[in-house]
Amino acid sequence: MAEKQMNLGVIGIGVGASEMLPRMESAEFINLYAGADINPDVRKRFGERYPEAKVYDSAEAMVEDPNVDCVWISTPNMYHAPMTILAAEHGKHVVVEKPMALDIEQAEAMVAACDKAGVKLIAGHTQSFGPHIRLMRQIVNSGRLGALGAINVFAYTDWMIRPRTWEELDPAQGGGLVYRQVPHQIDSIRSIGGGKLRSARGTFGQWMSTRPIPGYYSVYMEFESGVPAIAVHNGYGYFVASELVPWGDANTRYTPEERNEIKRQMREGTRKEAEEKLSMRIGGEAERQLFRTDRGPRKWKPNDLGIIIVSCERGELRESPNGIYLYDDDGMRELKLDADSQNRDAELREMYNAVHLGKPVYHSGHWGMATLEVALAINESAKTHKDVILTHQVEMPAGYDEEYKVVVAEEVQISG
Numbered sequence: 291m292a293e294k295q296m297n298l299g300v301i302g303i304g305v306g307a308s309e310m311l312p313r314m315e316s317a318e319f320i321n322l323y324a325g326a327d328i329n330p331d332v333r334k335r336f337g338e339r340y341p342e343a344k345v346y347d348s349a350e351a352m353v354e355d356p357n358v359d360c361v362w363i364s365t366p367n368m369y370h371a372p373m374t375i376l377a378a379e380h381g382k383h384v385v386v387e388k389p390m391a392l393d394i395e396q397a398e399a400m401v402a403a404c405d406k407a408g409v410k411l412i413a414g415h416t417q418s419f420g421p422h423i424r425l426m427r428q429i430v431n432s433g434r435l436g437a438l439g440a441i442n443v444f445a446y447t448d449w450m451i452r453p454r455t456w457e458e459l460d461p462a463q464g465g466g467l468v469y470r471q472v473p474h475q476i477d478s479i480r481s482i483g484g485g486k487l488r489s490a491r492g493t494f495g496q497w498m499s500t501r502p503i504p505g506y507y508s509v510y511m512e513f514e515s516g517v518p519a520i521a522v523h524n525g526y527g528y529f530v531a532s533e534l535v536p537w538g539d540a541n542t543r544y545t546p547e548e549r550n551e552i553k554r555q556m557r558e559g560t561r562k563e564a565e566e567k568l569s570m571r572i573g574g575e576a577e578r579q580l581f582r583t584d585r586g587p588r589k590w591k592p593n594d595l596g597i598i599i600v601s602c603e604r605g606e607l608r609e610s611p612n613g614i615y616l617y618d619d620d621g622m623r624e625l626k627l628d629a630d631s632q633n634r635d636a637e638l639r640e641m642y643n644a645v646h647l648g649k650p651v652y653h654s655g656h657w658g659m660a661t662l663e664v665a666l667a668i669n670e671s672a673k674t675h676k677d678v679i680l681t682h683q684v685e686m687p688a689g690y691d692e693e694y695k696v697v698v699a700e701e702v703q704i705s706g
């Protein structure tokens with residue numbers, strides 16, 4: 291039992307927040323104290339689900355509430371910086387959704403505002419906090435497979451055909467796959483490889499006339515040690531990577547038939563996109579199916595992060611149905627994780643530990659800025675066709691592996 295609960299206020303109760311609400315409800319150290327949104331339907335649904343909670347119609351109103359300890363900012367990307375600064379100026383700790391900001395200047399201003407106010411800032415790039423990534427990092431750092439050789443991650447998803455708002459369709463406001471999905475992949479790569487990249491060269495593709503935003507990117511990076519890393523994401527939804535694992539299938543959010551139908555409606559201009567989006571937010575039918583249906587412990591399938599393969603001197607690591615596969619000179623093993631460790635409450639726990647237990651913040655503003663730098667480098671080198679030398683990189687602080695250690699429940703020999 292936590293000594294004290296942290297009063298959390300969620301600003302922007304959309305799809306991303308709806309995905310996190312179940313963790314906010316179940317984390318014993320969190321009191322889901324308030325929600326703020328400009329959309330009256332969303333506010334009504336939030337109030338109905340959480341009758342005890344305060345409901346505000348703006349971030350400005352929420353931060354005036356002296357009982358809010360910490361805010362979770364999940365508004366559209368262009369609000370991340372101004373709302374973080376606003377919250378810090380009112381003495382609130384901040385978890386900010388990905389991407390942290392639209393440019394380095396904004397990110398620096400966020401860090402400065404939080405430092406000045408003495409509040410904690412966490413760059414909440416969810417997937418890299420996951421137990422698979424932490425376990426891969428811990429095995430690499432243990433030296434069990436020898437020196438790290440390379441990290442490759444590739445995602446094939448239906449990201450581009452999910453319902454979108456106007457801001458999500460404007461790259462100047464942080465719209466598109468590069469801003470939105472680089473944080474998951476690059477944060478994970480940096481976490482496994484230590485944190486400090488030296489250079490990045492990437493490009494993006496924008497291939498769908500009905501979606502004037504990047505829907506594909508690829509990027510080649512090198513760590514300071516010279517270790518290479520490659521990240522690819524194709525969000526156009528013709529092929530999804532979950533087809534590549536024997537326990538997977540072609541369905542992500544939509545069946546293949548639904549994906550074709552959505553694309554047809556987009557071409558013909560008949561899609562009811564705003565309704566679909568609202569359905570995925572709090573209290574909607576799609577939200578119920580996607581985020582609130584208890585399916586018990588689920589097998590891992592390639593999702594928006596994609597398939598990560600970590601190559602070391604004496605072996606490889608990749609995700610498995612119940613944890614990770616480890617390949618070495620003794621064959622192939624599955625390192626199974628507890629069902630509990632699938633829980634995505636690590637960002638909240640890191641904030642609680644920092645605020646109430648005086649522990650370090652690991653996914654700090656500087657950490658988030660270093661990941662953002664790679665997204666910006668992809669955009670830059672897509673124009674210049676040159677490597678971008680990175681200058682804002684930081685290491686994962688010492689102590690992270692010990693503090694957020696992943697317990698392997700069982701190690702099962704598969705072959706060899």
Ligand SMILES: NC(=O)c1ccc[n+]([C@@H]2O[C@H](COP(=O)([O-])OP(=O)(O)OC[C@H]3O[C@@H](n4cnc5c(N)ncnc54)[C@H](O)[C@@H]3O)[C@@H](O)[C@H]2O)c1
Binds near residue numbers: 301328332366388
């Ligand atoms: N970590 C993840 O896995 C994950 C998943 C999805 C989205 N996200 C992030 O969440 C953010 C929102 O994306 P989304 O898909 O939830 O979009 P969304 O449109 O569903 O949600 C945004 C919400 O913010 C509200 N809003 C807009 N402007 C506001 C303002 N000025 N003040 C208060 N509320 C405001 C909207 O009404 C909406 O309810 C993005 O930054 C995205 O990258 C993260």
